[in-house]
Amino acid sequence: xxxxxxxxxxxxxxxxxxxxxxxxxxxxxxxxxxxxxxxxxxxxxxxxxxxxxxxxxxxxxxxxxxxxxxxxxxxxxxxxxxxxxxxxxxxxxxxxxxxxxxxxxxxxxxxxxxxxxxxxxxxxxxxxxxxxxxxxxxxxxxxxxxxxxxxxxxxxxxxxxxxxxxxxxxxxxxxxxxxxxxxxxxxxxxxxxxxxxxxxxxxxxxxxxxxxxxxxxxxxxxxxxxxxxxxxxxxxxxxxxxxxxxxxxxxxxxxxxxxxx
Amino acid sequence: xxxxxxxxxxxxxxxxxxxxxxxxxxxxxxxxxxxxxxxxxxxxxxxxxxxxxxxxxxxxxxxxxxxxxxxxxxxxxxxxxxxxxxxxxxxxxxxxxxxxxxxxxxxxxxxxxxxxxxxxxxxxxxxxxxxxxxxxxxxxxxxxxxxxxxxxxxxxxxxxxxxxxxxxxxxxxxxxxxxxxxxxxxxxxxxxxxxx
Numbered sequence: 079x080x081x082x083x084x085x086x087x088x089x090x091x092x093x094x095x096x097x098x099x100x101x102x103x104x105x106x107x108x109x110x111x112x113x114x115x116x117x118x119x120x121x122x123x124x125x126x127x128x129x130x131x132x133x134x135x136x137x138x139x140x141x142x143x144x145x146x147x148x149x150x151x152x153x154x155x156x157x158x159x160x161x162x163x164x165x166x167x168x169x170x171x172x173x174x175x176x177x178x179x180x181x182x183x184x185x186x187x188x189x190x191x192x193x194x195x196x197x198x199x200x201x202x203x204x205x206x207x208x209x210x211x212x213x214x215x216x217x218x219x220x221x222x223x224x225x226x227x228x229x230x231x232x233x234x235x236x237x238x239x240x241x242x243x244x245x246x247x248x249x250x251x252x253x254x255x256x257x258x259x260x261x262x263x264x265x266x267x268x269x270x271x272x273x274x275x276x277x278x279x280x281x282x283x284x285x286x287x288x289x290x291x292x293x294x295x296x297x298x299x300x301x302x303x304x305x306x307x308x309x310x311x312x313x314x315x316x317x318x319x320x321x322x323x324x325x326x327x328x329x330x331x332x333x334x335x336x337x338x339x
Numbered sequence: 340x341x342x343x344x345x346x347x348x349x350x351x352x353x354x355x356x357x358x359x360x361x362x363x364x365x366x367x368x369x370x371x372x373x374x375x376x377x378x379x380x381x382x383x384x385x386x387x388x389x390x391x392x393x394x395x396x397x398x399x400x401x402x403x404x405x406x407x408x409x410x411x412x413x414x415x416x417x418x419x420x421x422x423x424x425x426x427x428x429x430x431x432x433x434x435x436x437x438x439x440x441x442x443x444x445x446x447x448x449x450x451x452x453x454x455x456x457x458x459x460x461x462x463x464x465x466x467x468x469x470x471x472x473x474x475x476x477x478x479x480x481x482x483x484x485x486x487x488x489x490x491x492x493x494x495x496x497x498x499x500x501x502x503x504x505x506x507x508x509x510x511x512x513x514x515x516x517x518x519x520x521x522x523x524x525x526x527x528x529x530x531x532x533x534x535x
Contacts, residue, residue, distance in 0.1 A: 120528030150520040255527045290526050298441040300469040337507050338519045
């Protein structure tokens with residue numbers, strides 16, 4: 079009578095190799111399934127549906143262009159805005175607050191004033207991925223710190239966490255519908271964080287079609303993509319370029335939409 | 340009647356060649372021909388170059404004993420932005436001359452003023468040149484050159500009436516430009532309600 083082999087006999091190198099291959103295969107299939115070419119068309123959204131948008135700001139030029147892009151932002155549709163700025167960038171944080179008071183002024187005392195002013199937006203600060211002149215040796219550590227911090231603005235707005243805030247809405251506490259970036263280094267890390275949320279379908283990031291990403295290449299790039307653009311062109315849902323020469327760049331993904339700023 | 344020419348050289352890198360080009364005798368002649376009465380230069384860190392060149396320019400104006408007034412002033416930076424200067428250019432039906440930094444270009448164009456964009460070729464970065472060429476081709480600005488600035492100054496007067504609307508209503512092959520707000524709506528699914 080042959081005894082069945084003990085369970086420990088399973089732990090052979092071949093077994094681990096097979097396990098590893100299976101995991102790798104699953105991960106690849108999953109990664110492919112979350113990439114933009116497979117993401118479903120957005121479901122029609124009824125007017126008035128509360129919607130959070132995450133906007134990544136960074137350094138003078140990027141911030142200025144971003145605010146030009148958003149000049150017609152309708153707070154009645156994008157009812158909660160989360161602004162992400164890098165630590166030490168007081169300029170961008172100040173511009174975000176000034177922009178918010180402009181739209182508050184625009185809406186005035188009319189309809190939709192519950193979607194403007196404090197409580198309808200938040201500014202979240204993430205540490206820099208790499209400071210100027212920082213040693214390359216410590217960059218991986220600081221990038222990881224930045225990545226970790228980027229989950230914060232994605233998972234919820236900071237104004238929703240304080241129970242005292244009466245304006246907080248389910249949308250503010252939920253994943254954003256939309257992430258908008260135009261190329262600062264922080265944006266690459268934040269988009270990576272969003273991809274990880276989709277990969278593991280954290281809080282339905284993938285199954286509920288949350289965290290859609292729009293990247294607008296800088297108006298100053300006429301013939302070649304920026305470094306951030308090259309890194310993100312295949313992973314964002316929409317990749318917009320403002321000059322015809324860049325149409326179809328990044329393996330046909332770049333959409334020429336004319337000057338936006 | 341006063342008429343302002345505002346020159347901005349940028350805040351980061353000194354652009355001495357632009358200051359020299361603006362205050363060269365051929366440019367001064369072109370300014371007088373266009374009826375410019377005041378040149379105001381944001382010279383950044385190039386203070387010494389500005390002062391010596393401005394002095395030489397005043398000498399030149401004295402030497403040709405013109406009866407027209409042409410005042411030359413400058414400042415280093417304005418932390419509150421350049422809005423006031425561009426507004427003055429707009430009010431006096433003047434012109435602006437700028438380095439090819441996208442920030443200054445975008446700000447100037449909000450005021451629909453004739454803008455000459457001069458790339459800083461010393462920067463080893465041909466993006467400025469590419470942007471200036473593309474903007475010129477689209478009819479938004481005049482692409483200028485530090486070695487031949489006078490022709491661009493003379494063209495600027497007629498440019499006022501034919502310059503393209505910025506931000507554009509249409510772009511490319513008569514294609515209607517989508518606004519960024521439309522693209523956001525499309526991406527999250529507000530599309531069906533655009534025509535409400």
